[in-house]
Amino acid sequence: MMLWDRLLIALLAALSPKWAGASDSSPSLTQSAAAPAFTYTRTSFLLNGKPYIIIGGQMDPQRIPPAYWRDRLIKARAMGLNTIFSYVYWNLLEPTQGQWTSSEESNDIAKFFRIAQDVGLNVVLRPGPYICGEREWGGFPAWLARVPGMKVRSSGAAFMDAAESYLKRLAGDLRDLQVTRGGPLLMVQVENEYGSYGEDHNYTQGLRDILKENFEVPLYTNDGGVDWTLRGGEVPGVLAEIDGDPRSGFAARDRYITDPTELGPLLDGEYYTFAPDYWGPGNKHNTAVGNPSQIQQFVSDLDYVLGANNSISLYMFHGGTNFGFSNGAIWKNYTAVFITSYDYGAPLDESGRTTDLYFKFRDTIQKYVPEDSIPEPPANVPLLEISNITLSPTISLFDTLGPKINSVAPLTMEELDQAYGLVFYEHTVNTTLQGTLQPGDRARDRVIVYVNGTKKGVIDSTYSQPAPVSLTLQPGDTLQLLVENLGRVDYWSRESGTFVALEDQFKGIVGNVTIGSRVVSGWNVYSLPLDEPPAATQAKPSAIAPGSPPTFFRGTFQIESGNTTDPAALDTFLEVPDGVKGNVWINGFNLGRYWVVGPQQSLYLPGTILKPGVENEIVILELEPNGETLTALGVTERTWANYPDPDYP
Structure with a gap:
């Protein structure tokens, strides 16, 4: 080991004294310092003292039926992967503030990690609290919007208190699975691509400190490989890594990150195998099928990374499904809504079947690992017809409404203590109204407009210019507005949009309904979370x-x-x-x-x-x-x- 590398490890240890233990059952500081289970030099990751190249892939357990976790992990190992990167969705683990649900089978992240270890894989934890991932509000629970003083992804007390509580509970579930205790967990990511969003370094350093208090393994950040994202997301004492194109990203990391406590081996933490899909005309499915030039680029990039003894994680190895109402959206000055499928064009498709891309990656990886070290993948099981x-x-949805709430102005979904689903607003007209309908401050998601139970139009925010709905109403008519939460925005960049959509996540109708210039007051409001049919x-x-x-x-x-x-x-x-x-x-x-x-x-x-x-x-x-x-x-x-x-x- 070079002198510079030894000095770097010593400096990291000084800056990170809690890596080695946060409880009485932790290994001693002396033991961890003498023989760290997983660490790194300026050029290499080290697992039990030996160089370790991460050949990783992203797979999120909460998007996959738990009964299939083992199958998907076996197939990951059989493609040649040695490490699984996993997001964790806060909104599923704490759907109601203070209600922790990791005992539910689909939220048992510890079980997923144990299975990974059983089949010969290590894991990297990406807990957020913000994870993006094309998930509803980037994994944030909807109840955050109701907390006074809340500003997500900030160092404000309201958000930091909630985030700390979440991270401590998650660490309690996973602490014994760290590599320092014989488990598969190698590293933990601090936030996620924060440099694309902001520059509140008090926030990211606060998260670093929370994670150090609760985990013993190294921490890292992951940002796009350009100067402003790297500088916005860097955290002193935390290994800075990149995502996207490894050629430009690796060069940018070494050019723009100068703090020696943030430098170490190169890792492309999200190398995109394809892309997610949006609902809407003209949006094609992203796939490797019929795209040989793109596949060749994948192979070339993988050769470039592994051939230089650098590390990589394929995003996604296996995407899974946005079951129920769990998909997110991106704000593009309209709401670009992700579809239910998270197939992603990944090597392992949405149903867990291997694809041609899977075998292209497998053939490439085999060149960089010992011969016969990759097991044979299981055969694909035919699907059922x-x-x-x-x-x-x-029954009509309008006959299942349940209790109503009377309100002068419409109430938001959050004011109804509701996270997902639909909200129904009903107004009995008492004076002639004529003109264009405006449902609150702006079109949020999708509003179906009815008069006396008959559809009159749709105001849909997936269009940059939603179609107007003009009405003529007489006394005694009933105006009905059905608003669907299509998925809260999970991504907003400092360079994309006219308002910070990630922070403004109220659903339903916000503000007054107007027809022409007249404010419509007096509503019956019905909550329709659709938890079950x-x-x-x-x-x-x-x-x-x-x-x-x-x-x-x-x-x-x-x-x-x-x-x-x-x-x-x-x-x-x-x-x-x-x-x-x-x-x-x-x-x-x-x-x-x-x-x-x-x-x-x-x-x-x-x-x-x-x-x-x-x-x-x-x-x-x-x-x-x-x-x-x-x-x-x-x-x-x-x-x-x-x-x-x-x-x-």
Whole structure:
């Protein structure tokens, strides 16, 4: 080891005295200093004293059915990966302030890490508290918006107190899984790409100190490989790393990061295998299929990194699914909403099947690891085909409203103590009103406008210029506004937009509703979180035609398990070919949103949700019904396509 490297390690140890232990059960400072389980020099990571090149891939356990965690991790190891990078979603771990849910199977991050170790993988933790990840509000829980004085991603007391509580609880679950205690956890990331967002170094240094108090392993930051993002995100005493293009990013890291306590081996912490998809006409699915030049670029970049003994993490190795209402959005001076699928064009597709890209990466990695050190990947299990299921209408959404709240002005979703789903606003007209409808301060998400139960138009913020809805109302008419939370914005850059969308996350209607120049006062407000679909009912809505209110449809179907006990043999892709927009529940589990605008035209249905040999229930909330029945079916090859009418709202 060079003298410079020894001096650097000594300096890092001086700046980071709590790496070695935060509790009585921690290894002693003397033991950790003498033989750190995982550390680094200026040029190399060291695992148990030996050089360790991170060949990593991103896979987030909370986006994958827990029953499939082992399968996905085995396939990661069989592609040649030795490390898994994982975001953790605060909003799922603490959906209500003070309610910690890591005991729920899908939130048991510790179990995921133990399985990773079982199959020969190490892990890197990316806990945020902000993680972006195309998730609802970048992983922040919705209740943060109701905390007085709250400004997310800042050093303000309100946010730091909440973040510290979250990080301490998470550390309590994972502390014994650190490499210092024989576990697989090598490093922890401080925040996430903060330099793209701000320059509050008191905030990032505060997070550094919280993490040092609760973890013993090295910390690192990850920022885009340009000067202003690196300088905004750097934290003294924390290893600075980059994402994106490794050639320009590595050069930028060594050019712009000059603090020796932030320097060390090169890691491309997010090398993008493709990209996520947005809802809307013209948005194509990002995939390696039919894109040989892009695949060749991937191979070239991987050769460039590994050939120089540097480290990398593929984002994503396996994307998974934004089940339910968990997708986020990006603010582009309109709301660019991510689809339910997080397939990402990744080497392991959304259903966990290996792809041609998987084997391209595997072949490349094999050149840089000992011969025969990579196990053979399991064969892909064929998907299940499910013939047409006919669903019948059961009840109108407007007949499931529950308790109402009377308010002079509309209430936001947060004021209703609601995180996700829909809000319904109803006003009885007492004077003639005429003009263009304005739902609050601006169009937030998607507003379906009804008069006396008949649809009159849609105001949709996924368009930079939402279509106007003009109304003429008479005394006695009922004005109804159904507002859907399409997904809170998870990313806003200092260089993108006219307002800081990440901080302004109130959903529903904010401010007054106006028609023409008149303020509309006096509302009945109904909270519709849609945590579960309504129970089966004999009630049947009136005749359904275009313009009818949203309607729940229900059907049942049976499947046979054949001769296998592997739930993957029951995996399929569910299509609703005559649906327009809505959500699908299978046996009470919310698969997510479908929308005719595409590009997604089928929903991944994991076999873990299905029950062989008995009736399975499918419930669909169709927001824009246009017929007396719906049809659903399971297909073995998914469909990606756009709705042909680019003006569809």
